[in-house]
Amino acid sequence: MNVLVFAEVVENEIQEITYELVGKAKQLGDVTTLVVGNADVSNINSDVIQVDAGEPLPWHYKIVEKVFEKLKPSAILFGNTLTSIDIAAQFAAQLDLPMATMVTDISAKDDGFVATSLVYGGKVLVDLALKSPAVFVVNRGSFPAEEGKGSVGNVEKLSLEELGVSDGIEFVGYIKPEVEDVDISKMDIVVSVGRGIGDEANIELAEELAEVLGGVVAGSRPVIDSGWLPKTRQVGRSGKTVTGKLYLALGISGATEHVEGVKAKNVIAINIDRNAPIFRISRCGVVADVLELVPVLIEKIREAKG
């Protein structure tokens, strides 16, 4: 079967998730990767169709539509990212194709597919049966990237004129992240607060803990959205990825969008809910109320440090 992968391109660079998708797609059939823009495609381990159309835009579902007509793929894979999901949803609706999002696994079955999706904030898995052709929006980190890397096959270049598409939304430019006071992605020790911290006033508690540990405070989206911490401190898909020695998660549930940004060597999570998905990526999980535990923990750490 033919499989089409929609490459994730940001600032003219192929993103890692593209290789994850290509790797998975190769298990399903013959792969063509569609790249919008003129990024370097030499490491993509498949054939490529490259369309000179600047940065990917929501209306580029029209490009996918043209390529779909040309290749007649059975499966079309997109990354679950802020760019690709706009395109995937419109493409699927335009062509009346079944679509699964938040996908963590795909297999071919009979004359269709079975997809697994991680939903309800990471608390539920669902298996879906989809008719072919089908659209999949795949979570980052679901498949190894290595299999998708290699040397590119045949590269076909197309222009928007050749495809005969044009449309509405106009890209004005990028707005770079604000210059931060600290770069949480470079810090060794990050104490991160989620909605479970309850109140803005309790952020102080996390700050004190970060101070005794020699780290900095970060947060999940609801905490940032509430204005309790600056945007530069957000961990996750939309924010930063932490990569240091320790990530201490206080009252964070562990939604997919959050854990995408957690690549620290050791994760310790404190959560009142023993089923919190954050425990699945933790080295150590503590079922407790952060407001009760953290003050005691600060004391004990002070004692240990002497």
Place this chain on the structure above:
Amino acid sequence: MKICAVLRVVPDLVEEIEIEETEIVPFAYIANERDEHAVEEALILKEKAGGSVDVLGVVDEDTASDVDEPLAMAYAKGADNLIKAILSRKTFRRYEVAKGLAEFLKDKGYDVIFTGIQAIDAFAGTLGGMLARCMNLPYIGGVVEVDVQNGTLVVKKELGGGLLGEYRVSTPAILGVVSAERPLKFVPFAKLKKAMKEANIDEVDIEVPEIEGIDVLRYYEPPKPEITLLEGDPEELAEKLVEVLKEVSVL
């Protein structure tokens, strides 16, 4: 500017949810967080450009009353009209909902329709983009800010990793909001109570078509983590944590 915001309730994950093979049975419903941001951004756009905000609460028979309070909340914050759209049947497919809603929305003359993006129970589509195709309107998601310049929308969209993009979008358009540009306005309980009494909610029935191609086989719990969870009194737990911090050479 005639503005609409879609608002829906989703299972409250703070409460237990029961995972049955063929359905998810929630204990309680709350407003979908992203939709609350969509409503907020709609109200911000009204402040900037003038006009009115209609809030469309999308429910099925089972959740019809759960949306009353979130709708009243929107009213307390400044929404002009409240509409309850009752779907003819429950569905997990956004595409089916989009088709039904498009039929209702098509002749309402909205300049901007806001939806939240990716509700926690999304696994078969994303409403905003699908609605856009059913209505033949431009769509952009991941929106965190909206301005108007010379009659055109100027939209900021998240691209991940802190990067934003700026876009010009002609109206009418559909915008998928991830977060409003300011924190959600706080509504005191007394004001909410008052709004619950005063707010007038119109009801419309939405016929949801059945489209084949995707079915739920089963719902189930993800595998349990391989670690042993620590439980006990704070004193004991704090001591254990200090040991762990030593193990990972943080202390």
